[in-house]
Amino acid sequence: MTTLDYGIYQDLVNKKKQILFDKVEAKLGKKSLALITLAFEVSSRSHFKQTRKSGEPYITHPTEVATIICDWNLDEQTIASALLHDIIEDTELTKVDVEQMFGKSVAELVDGVTKLEKIHFESEEIAHAEYFQKVVLAMSKDIRVILIKLADRLHNMLTLGNMKAAKQKRIALETMEIYVPLANKIGLHKVHLQLADESFKYLHPYRYQVLSKAVNESQKKRLPLVEVILHNIRSSLKSNGVSAQFVYRQRTIYNLYRRMQRRRQSFDRIYDIFEIKLVVENIRDCYLVLGVLHSLYRPLPGKFKDYIAIPKSNGYQSLHSTLMGPHGTPIQLHIRTAAMEDVAENGIISHWIKKGDNFLANNPATNVWISNILDIQSSSFSANEFLSNLKQDLSPSDIYTFTPKGKIILLPNGSTALDFAYYIHSDIGNHCESVRINQYPAKLDTKLQNGDIVEIFTNETVEPSDDWLQMVISGKAISKIKHYLKEQKYDDDVSNGIKLINQSLSMLGSDTKVTDKMLKKIIDKYYPKLDVPALEHAIGNGNIPTLTVTKQILEIPFGETLPIYLSKCTFTINPDALCSPLPDETLLGSITKYGELILHKPNCKNVRSIGLDKFSLIHIINDIGKQFSVRLKASILNEPGTFSKFAHLISESGINILELNQEYKSAETALITATLSVKDLPQAENLVLNLSGTDFIQKINFL
Secondary structure (H helix, E strand, O other), X not given: OOOOOHHHXXXXXXXXXXXHXXXXXXXXXXXXXXXXXXXXXXXXXXXXXXXXXXOOEOOHHHHHHHHHHHHOOOOHHHHHHHHOOOHHHHOOOOHHHHHHHHOHHHHHHHHHOOOOOHHHOOOHHHHHHHHHHHHHHHHHHOOHHHHHHHHHHHHHHHOHHHOOHHHHHHHXXXXXXXXXXXXHHOOOHHHHHHHHHHHHHHHOHHHHXXXXXXXXXXXXXXXXXXXXHHHHHHHHHHHOOOOOEEEEEEOOHHHHHHHHHHHOOXXXXXXXXXXXXXXXXXXXXXXXXXXXXXXXXXXXXXXXXXXXXXOOOOOOOOEEEEEEOHHHOEEEEEEEEHHHHHHHHHOHXXXXXHHHHHOOOOOHHHHHHHHHHHHHHHHOOOHHHHHHXXXXXXXXXXXXXXXXXXXXXXXXXXXXXXXXXXXXXXXXXXXXXXXXXXXXXXXOOOEOOOOOEEXXXXXXXXXXOHHHHHOOOOHHHHHHHHHHHHHHHHHHHHHHHHHHHHHHHHHOOOOOOOOHHHHHHHXXXXXXXXXXXXXXXXXHOXXXXXXXXXXXXXXXXXXXXXXXXXXXXXXXEEEOOOOOOOOOOEEEEEEOOXXXXXXXXXXXXXXXXXXXXXXXXXXXXXXXXXXXXXXEEEEEEOOOOHHHHHHHHHHHOOOEEEEEXXXXXXXXXXXXXXXXXXXXXXXXXXXXXXXXXXXXEEEEEEO
């Protein structure tokens, strides 16, 4: 890492500071400089000894982020917050300190983008998921939080070259998966394109270089033709008395790469590597220009989209049309008003500048989207699950569907009728029984198309099932179904926990029925972090051993062996086949969440894999004559009739043979393995004692 001396530090910082201050004064006036100056001084002093990976003083980063925010024409509070955005995370200053110096609004903005302490999390992925969840929740209160975060991420991507290759890819992938679609969702078109291109550069460097070279060469060839097309369009519009501003734009590298992927075409077959934008005075002129141009050049079928009549979910409005120009060159046109152009390029920023604090109230589309995010968050059981579900809803393309009354419902591309039901309301989704699409009956998993009219029919007896998760693709539907299933399972586990404890108490000879008071007593002593439902849930799902809690309720010492009479046991008995545990010997027992009493011998190998903490010492008393299997191994003389004698002796003892096998060992010895049915250990031991006294059995023991 390069170390900068004080002089270079001052020169570099002063230069960036002056650029920021000049822009603030030009856009907001001299009065705003007081707050910005204070924020700069506090940030500069706090970050003074810190440097970036490039060796530049750290203050250059928040200064650049603040400059980006200023370029977006945001207010002085947001610019000041951008200057301070890392101060709580990386210095000794606290949120309280920031609030005392700059007020509550700035403190909330700075805290909203402050990362959480990683020490609390199992992995970097979980830490990031928790952090992003925090940012999104802060955004729901003040939209400027996400704008600061996007400006921060944009500058980090523009200076990513100083990081190690592995970190470059990790940050680029995170940006591509989350921040690129997020910028698109809120209409920050320029930021969306910049972030996507920068991410692509690090994720696929070779492809980026090859495409960049191809684009530069293609642009040189096509530029003269573009100038001819622009001249023809200007002349045609002028003769029809329409004026328009023209913007010619080359598509970004990543944009072209995505088109190549979608169409499965090589670069030389991608015709629309550039677009022409026409900005007119009003909506009437948009359609007038469209008519003029359609008479000038032939429109390509299926390539017209009217986003003025039906705007995109981020508020984008424009007319799109692809025309066949001279020499068979397709031209993509975007026609919109100046107001639409502002929204198209600046999205949510444009709305916020106009509406300020009343932004959400005056922007129902954004408000619906943020409400949808909060809906997903409230239905997610972890930050990782929230982030996963949110990614589903950050789909770059939407489809437009309608209710029977004509209300537009925007859904992620690929959504089904069941997704539609959940977007209307979670209760409608949870009880969706059938659907009609365009007045015809359809299945719940039918994929919807643009313009479909969907009618939902509900039934209170219908409930979500695991199969429903395969029928939906939207984050909201996925989170709501999972939440419903988990809540339902939670209640089932609580009921199961109560049932298991009561069965266990009865099995140990107690007439007691479990009460909240009993459980509260042992919670205070053994489980201080849980409440009664949480303990019942943990027992019901098998996380806390039933027998352990039962002993705690009955105040039985930890190491004491529990006598269990089978006449009082309502659990399914499940002895381990490997160790063949029997009544009347000391065993290890555990009750599963499925109501099974699992039995093992203390030296059983399977116990080690399960864990001793799941078991209690028990003594089975077989007072109902239940049969248990036991396995024997015997070495006998390899002579005619000895196998029959062995089987006859077992039969004479009144013991049932379940399986009997003989294996050749040598000319003198044969090996017999037997699986027998006995009621307890003494019966099995007596049999072994009797058999070992015969003259043809050389050795016999339990397996």
